[in-house]
Amino acid sequence: TTDPLVLFTPSGKRGHFPVGTPVLTAARQLGVDLDSVCGGRGICSKCQITPSYGEFPKHGVTVAEAALSEWNKVEQRYDDIRGLTKGRRLGCQALVQGDIVIDVPPESQVHRQVVRKRAEVRDITMNPSTRLYYVDVEHPDMHKPSGDLERLIEALETQWDLQDVKADLHILQSMQPVLRKGDWKVTVAVHLGDEIHPPTIMHIWPGFYDGSIYGLAIDLGSTTIAAHLCDLQTGDVVASSGIMNPQIRFGEDLMSRVSYSMMNKGGDQEMTQAVREGMNTLFAQVADEAEIDKALIVDAVFVCNPVMHHLFLGIDPFELGQAPFALTSSGALSLYAKELDLEIHPTARVYILPCIAGHVGADAAAVALSEAPDKSKDLMLVVDVGTNAEILLGNTNKVLACSSPTGPAFEGAQISSGQRAAPGAIERIEIDPQTKEPRFKVIGSDIWSNEDGFADAIATTGVTGICGSGIIEAIAEMRLAGLLDASGLIGSAEQTGTSRCIADGRTNSYVIWDGSEEGGPNITVTNPDIRAIQMAKAALYSGARLLMDKFGVDTVDKVILAGAFGAHISAKHAMVLGMIPDCPLEKVTSAGNAAGTGARIALLNTKARTEIEDTVRRIEKIETAVESRFQEHFVNASAIPNSTEPFPILNS
Ligand code: FES
Structure with a gap:
């Protein structure tokens, strides 16, 4: 063929296209990840590309042998209003003129990577639940009677290839004036659906909507609730905030809250209401900080331990307070925010990660998603230290999980x-x-x-x-x-x-x-302080040691300390105490709030949700309460560092 060759980087996808083909069209045909909200109408500017080889006209400069068409009026208009970064073109406006290499910068990729701070972890791939689409809707016609919604849905199908889109009732209630105000051009936010729900129009704006839509990643802890507000288009965290869990007034720790609900009729409902009210305060706080309307928050992901999980959902945690610690459901949940009384977008969705076991919650699943022991060649021990230590041990072969009752001493409670x-x-x-x-x-x-x-x-x-x-x-x-x-x-x-x-x-x-x-x-x-820490560290160590027994190993390759406490603890001192198994000090790292990061991954990448559901099904759960070896390890591990286990690396 004599058609020009178009090569996209970084994907490496290539093909020949007739002179005059828009770059966006070429990208779509090759399956290149190039974003667009307006569908090539030169409005959204999401399709920016950089011609990286081949000559091309820049900002009004015409080059005779241009490999792309000249800078056009639409680009000029966009440049006048917003300023187009030098060297960038709008992919939907630039037309192929000759052989060319075209770079798609990260901001223009739908599935762009959100860079995470720590070097050793994978970046997050954007694949949010809800996206924006700009469409031209056919005008109503008395000769071809059809509903406005039907024509909108048809537009989404023909212009965006979205099949079987539904609309929530509140869209029907508000859409007619919006369509007319936008002169039949509207931007819609479509939730792309999941196993249970079909793709659904969640919001509609007249004309081109220039703003963004948002999601929340929430780590619901027994002591604090932390929320990250994320831009669902860019993946950026636009605000973060935290509050104390208002359930604290019913009991400091999990077990005292479970007993509160046992002793007081309706106590579980009181706690459910308290935590939901706390959530709404927190959401108002982050929306304020980011200066956005709460109604633009269309998705939320929650991670929490099993007791918090049940109380947040309005389920009596009674069964979690006694053996065999049966969860109502261990599966992931897709719900509507309004079912949980959350005051965000009226049809915002909520996703709650699966729980691993009666003691090992969705927060531990989130840690597994963030730290990915199942993808590690090295044998990785991950401990999330809180009032309960949640422990994961594994590599690509298998992953084991348990929780160990460390008590609140590590948080400074029970210490004089x-x-x-x-x-x-x-x-x-x-x-x-x-x-x-x-x-x-x-x-x-x-x-x-x-x-x-x-x-x-x-x-x-x-x-x-x-x-x-x-x-x-x-x-x-x-x-x-x-x-x-x-x-x-x-x-x-x-x-x-x-x-x-x-x-x-x-x-x-x-x-x-x-x-x-x-x-x-x-x-x-005091000596009682030391006893309290000895008990806590013995519980932590014994849990880890038990998983090592089950795995058939005496050493691990690396230790990851997760949680706010893990972020502050010194690896050397933890090892001197014998909190964690012997391991080269440089292999002990802190993951910070890994549960919160896991929530953010699940928020920004719906594929990660299916992935972690799968991983959790494969994780082997070990119940420390029924393992006699746990007791043996516990007795040995109360000494400092430890009476039987060798710590050769520590001692050298
Ligand atoms: Fe929207 Fe190009 S696709 S400006």
Whole structure:
């Protein structure tokens, strides 16, 4: 053929096209991922491309041997109004004139990748549930009577190849004036449907709608609820916010909330209502922050533990409070937001990830989606540390999961000077092995306690307590400095040679900070504090160890610490305590809020939803409560670091 050759990068797709073919048409025929909302009418500018080889006319400059047609009026108009990045053309306007290589920049790809911050994780591929389409609808005609909706649906089929589109009732109620106002040109948001629901028109705007539509990724935790508001066209997070879970007033932890519902008639409904109201406050907050109308939020993805899951859905969590911990349903759920009283778009959809087991919730599924142990060649241990540790161990062969009852000690609860991570809390600590003197940093200040300017740095916050990561470091440092024996007992002043060790009933305590001069509290580590952490870390370690037994291994290749706590904890100190199995320190990394990231992936990429549903079906669930080896490991793991397990890498 003598037709010009058109080659697209980065896909590498190529073909010959007659002179005069619009680039968008060539892209569509080759299956190249080039975005368009207006269908080639030169309105949306989503189709921008960069001619990367071959000569082409730029911004009004005409080149005789142009491989693309000249810059045209439509592009000029767009450039005048918005400014087209230099070298870019609108793919629907530029016509092929000769052999050419055309680059499709990431912003112009429908399935563009949203870059994630951590280098070692896969990026998110955009494939949202809902997309915008601009259509030209046929005018009504008395000779061919048909409904406005039928003509709109026909337009979506002929112009966008969307089959069997339905419309929600509120669209019928509002569409006639919109169609007329837009002179029969409208933009519609279509939810592309899922296994249960057909593609559905969710919203309609007159003419070309220049704005975006949004989705929420929500991590519903027992303590906090965090939401990311994402632009469903670009994948960008446009606002993030968090609130305390209002259910806290019914009980600090999960079990106390389950018992609240058992003891109080209608207690579960009270908690359901509280969490839903909290959600609406949070949604108003993020919409405000992004300065968008809440009604533009058309999709929401939730991840949560099983008890939160049931209470949010309005299901009594009674069965989750007792063996065999049966979930009402472990499957993923596709619902309407209004069924959950959520005040966003009137027909917004909600997707809730599947739960793995009675103790291992949709939040753990989200962690699995984010960290993808099932796609890792290396054997990966992922622990999401909260009041329950959710643990995944696996590689491409198989993935095992369990949860372990660590209790709230890691969050600073049950610790004499413990507090939540907040300004004033000690979060970092070092103890000099010679002098046994501590130095520390509190949240909200960058200055160590033995440095100049510390008093000024803490003038507003004070030193108020010690948070979860602080207590871990304190105990590990005490062990390293010889203040603490392997069984977890603090030595006396004589034994340790420091007056910071003081007698405290039958045991001893170590004084980190004498607050009396400042009028603040004394911050000490007591033996009961150490017991609480020993119990928590033994539970965590035993869960991990049990999964390793089941896998038939003694070591893992890497450890990923997820959750807000995991983000702050120091790998070295965690290993000194024996919280996690022995592993080279550089192979221990933090994933931050992996559950929240998993929610964001599921929001932006509906394919990932099917993927994780599949993965969760294949994950082997291990119930720690019925495993006698768990008890054995637990007893051994209460020592510091651990009485039976070797820690050769740690010791070297
Ligand atoms: Fe909308 Fe080109 S496809 S401007």
